[in-house]
Amino acid sequence: MEVLVTGGAGFIGSHLVDALMESGNEVRVLDDLSAGSLENIKHWLENEHFEFIKGNMRNHEIVRKAVEGADVVFHLAANPEVRIGSQSPDLLYESNVTITHNLLSTVKDSDVKFLIFTSSSTVYGDADVIPTPEDYAPLEPISVYGGAKLAAEALISGYAHTFGFRALIFRLANIIGERSNHGVIYDFINKLRKNPDELEILGDGTQRKSYLHVSDTVKGMLHIFEHFKKESKIVDFYNLGSDDWITVREIAEIVSGEMGLKPEFRFTGGVDGGRGWKGDVKLMRLSIEKARKTGWEPKLNSYEAVRKTVKELLKTERH
Template sequence: MKVLVTGGAGFIGSHLVDALMERGYDVRVLDDLSAGSLDNIKGWLNHERFEFIEGDMRDPETVKNALDGVDVVFHLAANPEVRIGSQSPELLYETNVLITYNLLNAVRDSSVRYIIFTSSSTVYGEAEVIPTPEDYAPLEPISVYGGVKLAAEAIISGYAHTFGFKALIFRLANIIGERSNHGVIYDFINKLRRNPEELEILGDGTQRKSYLHVSDTVEGMLHIFEAFKKENKRVDFYNLGNDDWITVKEIAEIVSEEMQLKPAFKFTGGVDGGRGWKGDVKFMRLSIEKAKKTGWKPKLSSYEAVRRTVRELLLSH
């Protein structure tokens, strides 16, 4: 099968590319390198089964050309920064909704049979049921980021039912690991390098969320995709996360310990009752029972994933 990975030079995308190449797929990557880096995929650049296209998915022609001969699209291209929503909603719209629309329009006239989309736990908003299952409703995002992810899910579903391809949508918890270049662990490490005496923590530190290591994420995506191919559902949704969760303060403690520092913690107090920023979901843990029924489960807990990620980022930066 020939696979296109949009955003394949990014954090999760590049790990997915590694796994697909190791499994023998023909892989093409489309990435504008705004959030990704060629360094993440440099090991494959001269491989006969690998092709890289630098291009912006806001241009329909670029997307159309990238789909030539492709059977499966893993659509990971997006702006990954939740916090940008309050400053630049139009950028989030363009880099999530518009590019997805361009992709779907191009898929109509292509050989693509499957689209796999990485959505986000933020589509649930502040769920009243925790752990939150895939059939939770109503979906009420509290950030622009959550809103554009939900919009992308909806158009994918509409196009799949109308034009006859199959779509698999993953709602991801907080994904962490080597090559990540944003997020709480990355921020803490950089802050402590600048000032080892004090660590500023956004919010009140009690925010509690589920974290999944990128190795478990990619394993889950590929495992569930195999199961989905045998299903007769046109569109299906799976949460990918962890059974446990961890507070921001505990993450700060792990980062400090791994860096052999004892900084004073300075909590900003945050907004709207201790959130890190406007639109930050304070408590998030997804139900992963549906994913587990396919035979997948995370190898690392949230705590183990955090500790391993801190070590990986300290080694690589």
């Protein structure tokens, strides 16, 4: 396949690029390196089947150049930080909705057959049904981040139905693993590096969520894409997560243990009943039955994924 990966130098994107290249595809990456790093994809830069374009997706001409010749677009470019919505909603809109619209404006006039988008569990908001299935409604995001992801989903669906390409949308749980540069595990490690005796924990520590290792995520995306290609749906949605969930306090205990530390935990108390920040979904676990019916199964549960990620991040920092 001729594949474009937007955000392909980022955390999830670079792992996806690895899998696509190892499968013998022609891969082009478009990334402005605001959240990603060339370090993540440097091992492919000299490969004749790989191309890197540094550019901002607000620029229509750069997007047009990147899309040209592609059969498939994996759209992962976005601002990955949920918390930024309360400080800078304009930035979140531009880095999630505007760039998606720019991409769709180009895709509609191209030979792209499939667009695959990484959305988020945050589109469900505080769901009344847990585990939450794909057909849960109404979708009521409680963060600007979740709202921006849902807006992007709606645009993609509208364009796909109108302009004749097919779209696959993944609603992801918390994705963790090597190369991640944000999120609770990354934050805890950095805090404990600065002060091994105390760990500040946002919220009351009882926030409970599902975590999925990036290796399971990429395998799931590619496996379900193969399944989707054989079907006739124009647009389809799949949750990707794990069957269990883990509290923030338990994550803090795993990180501390792997670092050989016994810090005092200091909980901030949080907002709105112990949330880490305004817009933080306190309880999140996705139903993965639909994905499982295609034959995909996560190898690691939340606890295993967290422990593996801590080891990976600590090992990376030591080198």
